[in-house]
Amino acid sequence: MKDGTGTGTVSVKDWVKAQIKQDEITPYLENGRDFIDDEKIETSIRENAGAEAERIRAIIRKAYDIKLMDDADVAALVGVTDPGLRNEVFEAAKEIKKKVYDSRIVTFAPLYCGSKCVNSCRYCGFRSGNEAITRRVLTMDEIESEARVLASRIGHKRLVVVYGEHPETDADYIAESMRRIYSIKDRVRNGVGEIRRVNVNAAPMSIADLKKLHEAGIGTYQVFQETYHHDTYRKVHPEKTLKGNFQWRLYALHRAMDAGIDDVAVGALFGLSDWKFEVMGLVAHARDLEKRFGLGPHTVSVPRLEPAADTDFSWVENRVSDDDFHYLVAVLRLAIPYAGLIVTNRESPEMIRSLMDIITQRDADTRVGIGSYTDAFSDENSDMQEEERQQFILGDTRSLDAIIRELAEHGHIVSFCTAGYRCGRTGKKIMTLLESGREGCFCKLNAVLTFQEWLEDFASPETKKIGDEMIRTEIDEIKARVPADFSQAVFDHFTAAYEKIKAGERDLYF
Numbered sequence: 001m002k003d004g005t006g007t008g009t010v011s012v013k014d015w016v017k018a019q020i021k022q023d024e025i026t027p028y029l030e031n032g033r034d035f036i037d038d039e040k041i042e043t044s045i046r047e048n049a050g051a052e053a054e055r056i057r058a059i060i061r062k063a064y065d066i067k068l069m070d071d072a073d074v075a076a077l078v079g080v081t082d083p084g085l086r087n088e089v090f091e092a093a094k095e096i097k098k099k100v101y102d103s104r105i106v107t108f109a110p111l112y113c114g115s116k117c118v119n120s121c122r123y124c125g126f127r128s129g130n131e132a133i134t135r136r137v138l139t140m141d142e143i144e145s146e147a148r149v150l151a152s153r154i155g156h157k158r159l160v161v162v163y164g165e166h167p168e169t170d171a172d173y174i175a176e177s178m179r180r181i182y183s184i185k186d187r188v189r190n191g192v193g194e195i196r197r198v199n200v201n202a203a204p205m206s207i208a209d210l211k212k213l214h215e216a217g218i219g220t221y222q223v224f225q226e227t228y229h230h231d232t233y234r235k236v237h238p239e240k241t242l243k244g245n246f247q248w249r250l251y252a253l254h255r256a257m258d259a260g261i262d263d264v265a266v267g268a269l270f271g272l273s274d275w276k277f278e279v280m281g282l283v284a285h286a287r288d289l290e291k292r293f294g295l296g297p298h299t300v301s302v303p304r305l306e307p308a309a310d311t312d313f314s315w316v317e318n319r320v321s322d323d324d325f326h327y328l329v330a331v332l333r334l335a336i337p338y339a340g341l342i343v344t345n346r347e348s349p350e351m352i353r354s355l356m357d358i359i360t361q362r363d364a365d366t367r368v369g370i371g372s373y374t375d376a377f378s379d380e381n382s383d384m385q386e387e388e389r390q391q392f393i394l395g396d397t398r399s400l401d402a403i404i405r406e407l408a409e410h411g412h413i414v415s416f417c418t419a420g421y422r423c424g425r426t427g428k429k430i431m432t433l434l435e436s437g438r439e440g441c442f443c444k445l446n447a448v449l450t451f452q453e454w455l456e457d458f459a460s461p462e463t464k465k466i467g468d469e470m471i472r473t474e475i476d477e478i479k480a481r482v483p484a485d486f487s488q489a490v491f492d493h494f495t496a497a498y499e500k501i502k503a504g505e506r507d508l509y510f
């Protein structure tokens with residue numbers, strides 16, 4: 001196995017030993033402790049449970065300031081059980097989403113590059129030693145083939161590329177795969193099929209490795225803590241594995257910031273520990289990032305535990321009910337209001353539909369088997385889900401076209417915009433714009449331009465019809481906001497760009 005220096009080989013065991021660098025954990029600790037104080041969180045949840053309705057309403061009002069919420073306020077919100085009060089939180093979450101993100105939804109597809117993993121997480125189908133899984137790692141040609149299907153057959157512009165923790169999918173492999181994906185430029189119906197933003201979901205890395213991803217043009221770097229509860233973390237991640245080190249994972253995003261990646265994403269796997277604790281953990285994570293770097297996470301993901309091949313879940317005691325899940329997503333909308341909220345196709349279409357007014361991103365046309373996209377388009381009989389080659393089972397496998405049509409029917413415009421990071425609107429700059437609501441202006445224009453592109457290049461006739469109607473409504477709305485939100489010059493520039501897209505030009509943005 002290569003050693004990453006190009007000069008020799010290294011065993012998996014030696015590679016594992018070399019990964020964790022204590023000197024890239026210690027500087028972030030305070031008095032030798034990390035920022036998750038289990039006892040303090042549990043006490044706060046207990047003491048704030050059953051808060052008066054008036055206090056909850058005051059917390060809701062404060063949330064409209066679009067600032068990270070105080071811990072005690074989050075604890076009070078997670079302690080609400082009254083359905084009427086929960087509904088008030090949900091309604092506020094809808095308005096806050098509208099204020100920060102309008103009615104836009106961003107879509108993406110996950111691309112799984114390998115099923116080899118050195119870890120042994122109790123809940124995961126890819127854990128080492130699970131013989132029900134067929135192991136493999138995609139070659140660069142195979143990654144290109146997968147990305148080509150997503151970019152040129154389906155029309156995605158944004159991917160989350162997922163890598164197992166293994167020397168065969170190390171930082172060099174990740175960087176090379178990103179470059180291969182960005183290199184695709186295929187002629188499609190009226191334009192070009194290409195991936196404009198590669199987000200990466202990968203293991204925690206050293207600062208030196210993270211710099212390699214930064215240089216290769218990473219969009220967002222996602223590392224989900226899975227559970228913030230120290231004891232639960234220990235129970236589900238065996239101590240002697242790489243993932244068994246809680247703090248190496250907890251500070252992965254801090255190291256990313258220090259490596260120059262200012263667009264990072266947090267997440268928790270709901271069902272491992274008490275959901276209220278996980279919500280508090282996510283907010284604590286955002287707070288520590290804000291405290292040290294002046295900006296919090298770009299997105300928050302809320303996956304729930306799902307079945308996986310040959311994986312026993314009888315030990316799980318904290319499954320999250322649909323009602324609690326629905327509510328916790330609303331609490332996160334209020335608690336970390338500037339962050340995008342991602343709900344994926346692990347959930348059923350009904351659950352995702354019920355959350356559309358408060359989330360900002362979802363995946364579509366998803367396959368999570370290794371090499372599944374290429375197979376799907378070369379063999380129409382291929383199964384949507386094949387347990388032996390995927391990490392978990394999906395709840396929604398509909399096409400991007402069908403999802404876009406449904407969203408448009410319900411008044412949501414799908415944005416394929418990837419302008420933010422390409423124009424330098426990332427990190428602190430984007431946080432300030434989001435908090436003030438000004439980012440929404442750029443996004444609104446870019447959503448129309450990129451949605452029109454997709455309609456021209458990929459939509460079915462039915463979806464194009466509904467999409468065109470939606471675009472007309474959006475343009476009328478933008479026009480009505482001149483000059484309050486858009487100057488006449490910006491509006492003229494926008495309409496010129498829109499006409500150019502209809503005439504075949506691509507990738508125009510503000």
Ligand code: SF4
Nearest residue numbers: 117119121124126127
């Ligand atoms: S959850 Fe991730 S790290 Fe854990 S076994 Fe699965 S692929 Fe490996």
